[in-house]
Amino acid sequence: SDHTLLLANQFAISKLESSGRETERIWRISHEDADEKLEPMKAAIENTSILLQESTGHLRKLLDLMQTEKLSTSARDIINELTILISDLLDLRISIEEFADPPSESSVYWIDVSNNKSGTSLNMAPIGVSQILSQDFFREKSSVVLTSATLSSNNDFGHFCTRLGFTPDEEYVLDSPFDYLASTKTLLVENISEPGSPRHAKEIVESIYRVAMAAKGRTLALFTSNASIRATYPVLNSLLQRHNILVLAQGISGTPHRLVQRMREESRPIVLLGTSSLWEGIDIQGDNLQALILTRLPFEVPTDPVFAARSETYGDSYTAFTEYSIPRAVLRFRQGFGRLIRSSTDRGVFVVLDSRILKRNYGKRFLKALPETTMSTCSMNELEGETKSWLNA
Known part of the structure; x- marks a missing residue:
């Protein structure tokens, strides 16, 4: 609506005028600066709330009128949709009005100024559930x-x-039905530059290329950001298309569901570059996936508002890192590993392109979280040979 657009524009312009520079994508609203950041928005929030209240009232009158008539099946469907819409508008009004009040200490608030079609959004999440x-x-x-x-x-x-907040009466950890020692070779690349190094992006491309050549495509490379995929895709695609290997990238080549479907069904060798949703819940059995690459240990972005707010509850940065950040990353790491072996007959190579797993003390926590596999360290130059020898054994 015009009121929502006004709200977004007023806040963005206010930030530009006060900072004299381009706006950041995400602004977190803390308890200390809430008045300063929310003041430019209050009038727009109140106008939007009034608009939502009026719209809800009109819809309720329409709903009451329709319910007094004898209606067809299609009309009853419209009544159901109207009921849901009214409920959604009420929830939206409550959420928007909360931004005009002093922030609750049990929640985190932020404003996301995106470049996509969704535009500016107001966000709120509980710090603890x-x-x-x-x-x-x-x-x-x-x-x-x-x-x-x-x-x-x-x-x-x-x-x-x-x-x-779950207190179990019983806990069980069951053995996996898969023989990972026989089916999976874990390769830890020891000489790759650490994330943030000027050479890192180039070495990621080179390493994926070597593994993909050895596996004849049939590779899933998991990233922790869309920006890394966008940087990797054009260079890798240029290298591999000469060998008739198709490179697909999440956010570029189609929806995650469609990309996974193509990798399952197409006979042409494929390398799939994925992030977020492809770290979990996908199932590609058989020969179409024989190499899984983790380009980076899956730590969350420290500036993410929800992650930052929950980290702050631990008191100091060291405790937050060891008791919150690392356990979350380890679980994500295990989820990523689980994409490779999906049946008792699968065989594959699991490659970690983050040397911190070998160089940092916390790396041991990631390795201990894996089932027992055939594991070795190697250099980038040895990746192709190591991959080929395991898959051809």
Whole structure:
């Protein structure tokens, strides 16, 4: 609506005038600077709230009128949709009005100024959900079973249960049905530059190229950011298309669902570059996926508002890193690893292109989280030979 657009423009212009530079993409609203950051928005929020209230009232009158008539099936469907719409508008009004009030200490607030079609958005999330889930969900159930391949970290459910407010009566860690020692070769590349190095992006491309050539495509490379994929895709595509290997990239070549479907079904060798959703929940069995590459240990971006707010609850940066950041990254790491072996007959190579797993003390926590595989370190130059010898054995 015009009011929403006005809200976005007023805040963006205010920030530009006060800073004298281009705006950042995300502005977190803390308790200390809430008045300063929210003041330019209050009038627009109030106008938007009034508009939503008026719209809801008109829709309710229409709904009441329709319910007094004898209606066809299609008309009853419209009534159901109107009911849902009214509920959504009420929720939206409550959420928007919360931005005009002093921020709650139990929530984190931020404004996202994106370059995509969705434009500027107001965002709010609870800093912790353990108390909410414990009181409103778990205690209301006679029994609850939580099951997943990645609930524990080094056979310990502590991090997961604490975050969810769940106190289990029983815990089980079951053995995997797969023989990872026989099916999986883990290659830790020791001489690749660390993330942030000027050479890192170039070496990522070279390493993926070597593995893809050895595996004849059939490779999934997982990234931690869309920007890294956009930087890698054109160079890698130029190199591999000469060998009739198709490179597909999330955010460039299609939706995640469509990209996974193509990798499953097409006979042409494919290298798939993915992020976010492709770290979990995808299943590509058989010969179409024989090499899995993690380009970087999956630590979250420290400036992410929700991650930053939850980290602050630990008191100091060291505790936050060891007790929150690392366990989350380890779980994500295990989820990524799980994309490779999807059946008892699968065989593949798992490649980690982040030398911090060898050089930092916390690297041991990532390695301990993996099932027992055939593991070795290698250089970038040895990647192609190591991959080829394992897959052809």
